[in-house]
Amino acid sequence: MMTYSKTLYRIFKRDGILSKHVPAYQPRRAQFEMANLVLRCLKQETHGLIEAGTGTGKSFGYTLPAVWWALKNEKRVIISTNTITLQQQLLEKELPMAHKVIRELAPELAEEFRYELAKGRSHYICKRRLEELWQDSLTTETPEREIVRQLREQLPAMKKGDREEIPLPVPPALFQAIQGDSDDCLGKNSPFYKQCFIQNARKKLQNAQIIVVNHALFFTHLILRRQGASILPEYDAVIMDEAHRVEDQVTKQYTYHVSIEEINILFNRFLKKRAHWARELDSSDLQQQTESIRARLVAKLVELFAPLARALAERPQNEYLLKKSIIANNEVAPLFKEWKTLFADKHKELKAAGGEEETVIGLSRYISQIEQMERMVTHVLCNESPDEWATWVAYEEPGAEGHHSLIRDDFAWASLLHLYSAPIDVSELLREELFTQKTVIMTSATLTTQGDFSFVANRMGIDEYEALETPSPFRYEQQAILLVPNEAPSPAEKEFEAFLIASMKEIVMTTRGRTFLLFTSYSQMNRVYEAMIPWLKRHGLTGLLHRPELSRDTLLQQFRSQPNHVLFGCESFWEGVDVPGDDLICVVIVKLPFPVPTDPLTKARMNRLDKRGQNSFREYMLPFSILRLKQGFGRLIRTRSDRGVVVILDSRLHTKPYGSEILASLPPARLTKSMDELHRFFTS
Ligand code: SF4
Numbered sequence: 030m031m032t033y034s035k036t037l038y039r040i041f042k043r044d045g046i047l048s049k050h051v052p053a054y055q056p057r058r059a060q061f062e063m064a065n066l067v068l069r070c071l072k073q074e075t076h077g078l079i080e081a082g083t084g085t086g087k088s089f090g091y092t093l094p095a096v097w098w099a100l101k102n103e104k105r106v107i108i109s110t111n112t113i114t115l116q117q118q119l120l121e122k123e124l125p126m127a128h129k130v131i132r133e134l135a136p137e138l139a140e141e142f143r144y145e146l147a148k149g150r151s152h153y154i155c156k157r158r159l160e161e162l163w164q165d166s167l168t169t170e171t172p173e174r175e176i177v178r179q180l181r182e183q184l185p186a187m188k189k190g191d192r193e194e195i196p197l198p199v200p201p202a203l204f205q206a207i208q209g210d211s212d213d214c215l216g217k218n219s220p221f222y223k224q225c226f227i228q229n230a231r232k233k234l235q236n237a238q239i240i241v242v243n244h245a246l247f248f249t250h251l252i253l254r255r256q257g258a259s260i261l262p263e264y265d266a267v268i269m270d271e272a273h274r275v276e277d278q279v280t281k282q283y284t285y286h287v288s289i290e291e292i293n294i295l296f297n298r299f300l301k302k303r304a305h306w307a308r309e310l311d312s313s314d315l316q317q318q319t320e321s322i323r324a325r326l327v328a329k330l331v332e333l334f335a336p337l338a339r340a341l342a343e344r345p346q347n348e349y350l351l352k353k354s355i356i357a358n359n360e361v362a363p364l365f366k367e368w369k370t371l372f373a374d375k376h377k378e379l380k381a382a383g384g385e386e387e388t389v390i391g392l393s394r395y396i397s398q399i400e401q402m403e404r405m406v407t408h409v410l411c412n413e414s415p416d417e418w419a420t421w422v423a424y425e426e427p428g429a430e431g432h433h434s435l436i437r438d439d440f441a442w443a444s445l446l447h448l449y450s451a452p453i454d455v456s457e458l459l460r461e462e463l464f465t466q467k468t469v470i471m472t473s474a475t476l477t478t479q480g481d482f483s484f485v486a487n488r489m490g491i492d493e494y495e496a497l498e499t500p501s502p503f504r505y506e507q508q509a510i511l512l513v514p515n516e517a518p519s520p521a522e523k524e525f526e527a528f529l530i531a532s533m534k535e536i537v538m539t540t541r542g543r544t545f546l547l548f549t550s551y552s553q554m555n556r557v558y559e560a561m562i563p564w565l566k567r568h569g570l571t572g573l574l575h576r577p578e579l580s581r582d583t584l585l586q587q588f589r590s591q592p593n594h595v596l597f598g599c600e601s602f603w604e605g606v607d608v609p610g611d612d613l614i615c616v617v618i619v620k621l622p623f624p625v626p627t628d629p630l631t632k633a634r635m636n637r638l639d640k641r642g643q644n645s646f647r648e649y650m651l652p653f654s655i656l657r658l659k660q661g662f663g664r665l666i667r668t669r670s671d672r673g674v675v676v677i678l679d680s681r682l683h684t685k686p687y688g689s690e691i692l693a694s695l696p697p698a699r700l701t702k703s704m705d706e707l708h709r710f711f712t713s
Pocket residue numbers: 155156157158209210213214215216217219220221222225226227228
């Protein structure tokens with residue numbers, strides 16, 4: 030029988046199986062090494078950390094061995110990504126290709142091969158909710174009635190029943206009323222159970238050897254599993270691509286958020302009777318008592334939140350890390366107790382009377398939600414475990430109401446206050462929930478700082494792992510230059526912004542467009558954009574501004590459509606953006622992307638390291654910034670024939686001792702300090 034590594038060789042070699050399916054196939058040593066490591070980790074149940082430089086072909090590097098191992102051993106592998114773009118690529122390119130490869134290797138296994146994309150239930154239509162909405166609209170005329178009618182008509186033709194498949198525009202509020210909701214699912218008692226889109230999708234996952242998922246859903250699954258529920262079926266190993274985002278995603282999923290609105294949403298789950306179980310509990314007594322608890326609980330929170338919101342409105346920042354607790358005694362605890370007891374009594378009564386199973390289940394779920402809310406509210410108000418959790422207050426700028434001086438009402442003030450709490454260190458969580466349970470392989474183009482994996486390994490809690498750093502096959506020395514002007518003012522100086530604008534004008538005059546300008550803050554990006562836009566127009570160039578509400582893909586399409594486009598981007602434009610060829614020839618990075626030190630979570634993370642006698646700058650800020658900078662740099666060269674310039678307008682790379690460490694971590698493009706080189710590069 031052929032060994033695993035021989036099988037991989039058969040796939041990846043110059044005239045191997047892949048060469049028959051990939052036009053102009055070129056074997057890549059780094060890809061082959063990666064595939065071997067992935068297979069070894071899966072077989073030996075060891076964790077792996079793989080930094081695969083751009084151009085390695087890392088998605089094939091893990092997909093093919095994972096599929097082969099899963100099919101040979103009747104296993105299931107989860108592939109988790111951060112972006113939809115990568116999920117689509119896996120589903121449209123790598124996994125179908127893996128199917129073709131398996132067909133040649135072992136046709137009998139190819140027959141069994143199934144891969145699926147896992148989505149949360151809220152992405153699907155719940156047929157029962159749709160039907161109920163239709164029945165309601167027969168007695169009460171609603172504006173959505175025509176859309177509901179058409180949707181109902183389309184249902185038999187729909188295969189998946191997810192949002193993407195709906196052939197007509199559906200307003201978000203209407204979709205919310207018909208989407209799957211665990212709080213309002215009758216399970217086996219639903220008249221639509223047998224044809225349910227969500228149940229169908231779950232069954233398909235059960236039959237799949239490879240399940241593609243996003244990091245957010247994967248970590249939600251881990252949280253739910255702790256509570257005895259689940260989204261994904263049992264699996265044997267996880268491959269996390271875009272793994273540099275794992276810490277962020279885990280933190281996000283475990284973050285508590287408390288606000289008046291969140292509390293109201295929970296009350297409304299019963300009071301507004303949107304779910305079947307709540308409608309079944311048709312008792313005006315219960316309704317009145319719940320209203321009364323709500324009024325007293327909200328009044329208590331308004332009393333606590335309104336003065337805080339007023340104080341924050343006067344301060345320069347909107348978010349502050351809490352040093353002590355907001356309340357001395359837990360004054361909200363009796364109200365939560367009353368709320369819980371009210372529903373627990375009802376639950377007992379209904380159960381004893383042999384009430385409908387789904388209503389009993391719905392009620393017990395509601396009681397757990399009240400308990401969870403109480404835990405969160407107590408945790409944030411009492412600032413529990415401040416060594417382990419960062420708890421902060423955030424003031425939301427008033428929107429439609431205008432300036433905060435116009436707000437008179439205490440309730441309105443209190444509604445602008447949000448409390449958050451996030452784990453300062455997620456390594457222990459990940460160690461317990463993930464690494465001690467399953468084989469995990471993490472990969473990304475940016476996991477090392479100066480060739481060392483220890484920063485990400487420590488932050489994520491991976492103690493033992495096999496590591497591989499595959500260099501990019503690109504010839505950066507010939508394909509790119511890195512320009513870091515020498516005479517730049519430091520980003521902290523007030524002349525810096527004027528310098529930015531002048532430098533950017535000079536750069537885009539040379540490139541004549543096809544340039545990304547990458548910022549670290551929206552406010553600076555907006556100011557520079559406003560300052561440059563008339564000038565750009567005068568010189569026949571078009572500025573495209575990244576707004577958080579605009580889809581990144583739409584903006585990228587626009588960027589590619591004309592060569593005179595200059596894109597002003599923030600956050601998501603630093604990574605996961607692929608513009609190969611001549612459409613992008615220059616990436617300008619405004620400054621080193623250090624985490625913002627006033628951000629509450631960053632502050633808490635730094636405080637914790639400092640308290641332990643570690644150097645928070647060297648052990649957190651610097652490696653974090655290096656990884657992010659490598660991502661930004663990585664936008665430029667996407668293929669072997671790409672050429673271009675990365676400009677970093679931050680002179681700290683020359684003036685600070687850590688500058689050389691950062692430069693040593695970047696791809697080996699030729700470094701220059703002179704703007705003349707930029708002109709020469711593009712005119713040569
Ligand atoms: S089983 Fe649940 S999700 Fe599916 S149609 Fe019925 S109520 Fe809706």
